[in-house]
Amino acid sequence: MRGELRVVADVPDAFSSCVVEAFRNRAEEAFSLALCGGATARRCYERLAADGGGGIDWWEVDVYWGDERCVPCDHPDSNQRMGREALLERVGAANAVHPMRCEEGPDPYQMKIGELGHLDLVHLGLGPDGHTASLFPGSPALDADPGRLVVRNQDPAGRFAHERMTLTFSGLARAHLILFTVSGRSRAQALRQVMEGADLPAARVVAERIIWLVDREALGEG
Numbered sequence: 001m002r003g004e005l006r007v008v009a010d011v012p013d014a015f016s017s018c019v020v021e022a023f024r025n026r027a028e029e030a031f032s033l034a035l036c037g038g039a040t041a042r043r044c045y046e047r048l049a050a051d052g053g054g055g056i057d058w059w060e061v062d063v064y065w066g067d068e069r070c071v072p073c074d075h076p077d078s079n080q081r082m083g084r085e086a087l088l089e090r091v092g093a094a095n096a097v098h099p100m101r102c103e104e105g106p107d108p109y110q111m112k113i114g115e116l117g118h119l120d121l122v123h124l125g126l127g128p129d130g131h132t133a134s135l136f137p138g139s140p141a142l143d144a145d146p147g148r149l150v151v152r153n154q155d156p157a158g159r160f161a162h163e164r165m166t167l168t169f170s171g172l173a174r175a176h177l178i179l180f181t182v183s184g185r186s187r188a189q190a191l192r193q194v195m196e197g198a199d200l201p202a203a204r205v206v207a208e209r210i211i212w213l214v215d216r217e218a219l220g221e222g
Contacts (some may be wrong), residue, residue: 001195001203003210007219011183012047013042014213015123019048020055022121022177023137030095034064034122034167034175035087036133037079040183041125042086049090056152062096063088064113065168066122067134070102070152077162102166106150113149113171122167122175122207126182129157130190130200133172134164144168175207182212188220 008014023031037043068079075081080099088094100109113119124132134153135141141153149171154163172178179203182191191214194203 001197001212002206003180003212005195005212005214008213008215011181011213011215012043013051015044015179015181016048016051018177018179018211018213019121020051023056023061026120028029029060030062031060032062032064032118032120034066034119035079035083036066036123036125037069037082038125040181041123043183044123044181045083045086046090049087056091058091058093059095061094062098063094064098064101064116064119066124067164068100068102068163069134069162071162073099100150102163102165103154106148106152106165109165110150112150112169113120113174116175119175120177122172122177122178122216124172124180124202126180126187126190126194126202127160128186128190129159130161130193130198130202131155132180132202132205134166135169135201136160141166141168142201142204144170146170149174161219170205173206176209177186178205178207178210178212180212180214182214182218184215185220186216187218191218192220 136155138156141151
């Protein structure tokens, strides 16, 4: 497993603390944060919104997304919608918000990430099949050209609905810090495989620093 494994009692609480710490220790005034989707992410963002008011100046935060489902922005499955509801609308402001827009294709977002140079913090989850962002096992995005930072992708196994847009491994590698959050027994098998070095998408992620925040249920305990 690449990165540091932290077994925590409360994943959203640990996530909030890590984001606040990363913001306080940022090298530059602006702080770039990339969000993800999923039920665990929603809980993390709700906790961050509740906890982050005293530790984060949101007018210095630029918000991006690591992946998006190709649905309208008001669709219940939209990562953008979830991020806004769970975090942005609760904190009230951000310096800039950069949603992924599938209708524009990956090139405009590729240019944004390329011009940015690095992402201070990228939040990722872990799917039961070992996917992360929208990098699915056996999907074309796993073999994207190293120069591609953003691509369209889909799950070849058909387990996950909707075409996607996602950062590639090269895009994720631009992160100073990646926080994986993994909670619940449904992720236990995938997490164990990642820990054992299986060739799953989540296990292939590299970045300057990676921290895995996992609870005991995700470890198959408790």
